[in-house]
Amino acid sequence: MAENAASRRRRTKDAEVDDLGGCAADDQFVVRALCRGLRVLALFNVDHPEWSLNELARTTKLHKATTYRMTRTMEAEGFLVFDPDTGNYHLGPALIPLSYLAQTQAELERLAKPFLEKLARESGETANLAIEVEGTFIMIASVLTAHTFKPSLPIGRVLTDLNNAHAKLAVAMKPPAERAQFLSRQPVAETKYSLVDRKQIEAELDRVAQEGVAYDMEEHGLGVCSVAAPVFGPNGTLIATISVVGPKERFGPDERKRATEHVKRIAVELSEYLGYRPV
Amino acid sequence: MAENAASRRRRTKDAEVDDLGGCAADDQFVVRALCRGLRVLALFNVDHPEWSLNELARTTKLHKATTYRMTRTMEAEGFLVFDPDTGNYHLGPALIPLSYLAQTQAELERLAKPFLEKLARESGETANLAIEVEGTFIMIASVLTAHTFKPSLPIGRVLTDLNNAHAKLAVAMKPPAERAQFLSRQPVAETKYSLVDRKQIEAELDRVAQEGVAYDMEEHGLGVCSVAAPVFGPNGTLIATISVVGPKERFGPDERKRATEHVKRIAVELSEYLGYRPV
DNA sequence: ACACCTGTTGCACTAAGCGATACAGAAATG
DNA sequence: CATTTCTGTATCGCTTAGTGCAACAGGTGT
Structure with missing residues (x-):
C-alpha cells in the first residue's frame, strides 16, 4: 500500500x-x-x-x-x-x-505525529504528546528513538498527579480556581524527588506558568527526566502538551537547556500548524 | 443591511x-x-x-x-x-x-434558530434550546410566539435540578453511573408537583429514556408545562435538547400529545441537519 | 436629491478543468 | 515467478465551465 x-x-x-x-x-x-x-x-x-x-x-x-x-x-x-x-x-x-472528526484524539495524533518525530529526531530523545480529559492527563502519542533507555510512559497511560511535566504544565496554566481544585488533591510521593509541600508546589507552578515550560526531574520515576511545552489551538486554549523524556545522565544543565529549546520550538510550530495565531 | x-x-x-x-x-x-x-x-x-x-x-x-x-x-x-x-x-x-468555530454555542444557536422558529410557529408556543455544560443545563436560545403568556425561562438561565424537561431528558439518556451521580444531588421541591421521592424520580427517568421525550408538568413553576426532545450530533451523542413551553391551560392531554409530536419531529429534523444519521 | 453601500445578474472570452489513456510500483493472485 | 489487479501519478488535447467586466436593484445615509 x-x-x-x-x-x-x-x-x-x-x-x-x-x-x-x-x-x-x-x-x-x-x-x-x-x-x-x-x-x-x-x-x-x-x-x-x-x-x-x-x-x-x-x-x-x-x-x-x-x-x-x-x-x-x-x-x-x-x-x-x-x-x-x-x-x-x-x-x-x-x-x-x-468538526466532530477533526477534534478527535486520533486526528490530533495524526497531525502531531510528524512534529513528534521531528522533535525526537532533533533532540535524540523520546517525544510524547498528552491531552487532558476530565482532570486527568493521557499520553496519546509517543515517538521513540535509537537510544531509548526504557519505554518511559506507555501510550494510554493516565497521569493523575503532578509528578510529571505534562500535568504540571497544564495545571499551571489554569485559572486560580481550577488550579486550587487540583492542589486540593493529596500529593503522592512517587520518588524522593516528588514535591509534596503545598507551598513548594505552588511556587513551582508559578514558575512554570511564567516560563511556559515544565520540568520533571525524577519526580515520577528515578533516573527519568523530562521537559514539556504547551500546544495551543486556534482560539488560544491549551489543547495538548508535548515533552521530551530522557535518562538523568543525559539531562545535565546543558542538555536540559537544549532539550527545552527543542520542545518549545516544536510546540510553537505545531500550534501554528493547528491554526494558533499568536497575538 | x-x-x-x-x-x-x-x-x-x-x-x-x-x-x-x-x-x-x-x-x-x-x-x-x-x-x-x-x-x-x-x-x-x-x-x-x-x-x-x-x-x-x-x-x-x-x-x-x-x-x-x-x-x-x-x-x-x-x-x-x-x-x-x-x-x-x-x-x-x-x-x-x-472545527473550533463550528462547535461554538453561537454557531449551534445560529443553525438551530430556524428550527426553533418553525417549532414555535407550528406549535404556537414558546420554543427553547438548552445544552449541558459541566453538569448543568443552560438555555441558549428561545423563540417566543404571539400568545406567550410569560417569559418562561430566560436565555442564559442555568438549570441545576431535575424539575424541568431539559435536565430530565439529558440525565435520563446518560449511562447508569452518571445518572446516579445526578441522583445523588438533593432534589429540590420547587412546586408541589416536583418529584422528590428517589424511586419516583428513577421511574420517571426510565420512562423518559424509553420514550425519548421528557415532560415538565408544573414541576418547575406552577401553571407552566413543557415537553423536550433530544438533538443528536453526527456521532450520535446528545448535543442539545429542545422544548416547547406553555401554560397548563393549553397542556391538556390532546394538546400535550400534539406538542410532543411537534417537538419530536423538529428534533429529528435538526439532528439530521446537523449531520446525525440514524442507524 | 445624491452618492455609496450592499447582493445579484447576463454575457462573451478563453483559460482552466476535464476525461481518456497510459505508466510505475506494490500487492495479491495463481 | 509470471500474471493480474490493485494503488497513486503523469500527459495531453478538447471543450466546457468558470471567470471578469460591467450593469442592475434595493437600502442606507447625508
Whole structure:
C-alpha cells in the first residue's frame, strides 16, 4: 500500500499566499476554483465567525462575482449559511460532522505525529504528546528513538498527579480556581524527588506558568527526566502538551537547556500548524 | 443591511445528490469544481475518517483523475493530509480552526434558530434550546410566539435540578453511573408537583429514556408545562435538547400529545441537519 | 436629491478543468 | 515467478465551465 506514494512530498510549511489569482501553491495539480473556495472557507474562525460577501472578496482579493459564486456553492452544499438579517455568511451544518472528526484524539495524533518525530529526531530523545480529559492527563502519542533507555510512559497511560511535566504544565496554566481544585488533591510521593509541600508546589507552578515550560526531574520515576511545552489551538486554549523524556545522565544543565529549546520550538510550530495565531 | 437579500431563499432540505457530474444543486450559480471538491471533503466523518483516492472517486462517482486533483488541491490548502504509510487521506490542519468555530454555542444557536422558529410557529408556543455544560443545563436560545403568556425561562438561565424537561431528558439518556451521580444531588421541591421521592424520580427517568421525550408538568413553576426532545450530533451523542413551553391551560392531554409530536419531529429534523444519521 | 453601500445578474472570452489513456510500483493472485 | 489487479501519478488535447467586466436593484445615509 505504501508503494511509490511513499515518495510523496511531506510538506513542511512553505505555503505562503500568492496574491494574484494564481493558486499554484506547489504543484500544477491544483484546481483553481476549489483552491479559491477553500481559501474563502478558511477565513472563518472564532475571531471572525461571520463575513459579508464583500469582506470575503476584499480579503481574498478575488472578484466579487467570483466570490459570490463560491459562497453560493458552499451554501448549496451546506458549508455556509447566509443570514438574511445581518447579510453575513456563517459556517453551515455540513461542517459539523467534519468538526466532530477533526477534534478527535486520533486526528490530533495524526497531525502531531510528524512534529513528534521531528522533535525526537532533533533532540535524540523520546517525544510524547498528552491531552487532558476530565482532570486527568493521557499520553496519546509517543515517538521513540535509537537510544531509548526504557519505554518511559506507555501510550494510554493516565497521569493523575503532578509528578510529571505534562500535568504540571497544564495545571499551571489554569485559572486560580481550577488550579486550587487540583492542589486540593493529596500529593503522592512517587520518588524522593516528588514535591509534596503545598507551598513548594505552588511556587513551582508559578514558575512554570511564567516560563511556559515544565520540568520533571525524577519526580515520577528515578533516573527519568523530562521537559514539556504547551500546544495551543486556534482560539488560544491549551489543547495538548508535548515533552521530551530522557535518562538523568543525559539531562545535565546543558542538555536540559537544549532539550527545552527543542520542545518549545516544536510546540510553537505545531500550534501554528493547528491554526494558533499568536497575538 | 437586510436589503433585497432578505428575499433570499431559505432552503429547506431539497438537496438530493444527483449522481451524474452535474452539481447544479439548485442554482446555476454553482462552481462545479468547488462543489465536487466539497462533496469529497464532506465524506470524511467519525465513522469513516480516512479515505483512499479510489474510494473517494468511487463513492463520489467522479473520475479518478478529477478526484486526484481535488485531493491534491485540498492537501495543498491543508484541508487534507495524505498519509504515505497507509495511502489514505485524513483531515488536515486547516479544518481545526473551523472545527473550533463550528462547535461554538453561537454557531449551534445560529443553525438551530430556524428550527426553533418553525417549532414555535407550528406549535404556537414558546420554543427553547438548552445544552449541558459541566453538569448543568443552560438555555441558549428561545423563540417566543404571539400568545406567550410569560417569559418562561430566560436565555442564559442555568438549570441545576431535575424539575424541568431539559435536565430530565439529558440525565435520563446518560449511562447508569452518571445518572446516579445526578441522583445523588438533593432534589429540590420547587412546586408541589416536583418529584422528590428517589424511586419516583428513577421511574420517571426510565420512562423518559424509553420514550425519548421528557415532560415538565408544573414541576418547575406552577401553571407552566413543557415537553423536550433530544438533538443528536453526527456521532450520535446528545448535543442539545429542545422544548416547547406553555401554560397548563393549553397542556391538556390532546394538546400535550400534539406538542410532543411537534417537538419530536423538529428534533429529528435538526439532528439530521446537523449531520446525525440514524442507524 | 445624491452618492455609496450592499447582493445579484447576463454575457462573451478563453483559460482552466476535464476525461481518456497510459505508466510505475506494490500487492495479491495463481 | 509470471500474471493480474490493485494503488497513486503523469500527459495531453478538447471543450466546457468558470471567470471578469460591467450593469442592475434595493437600502442606507447625508
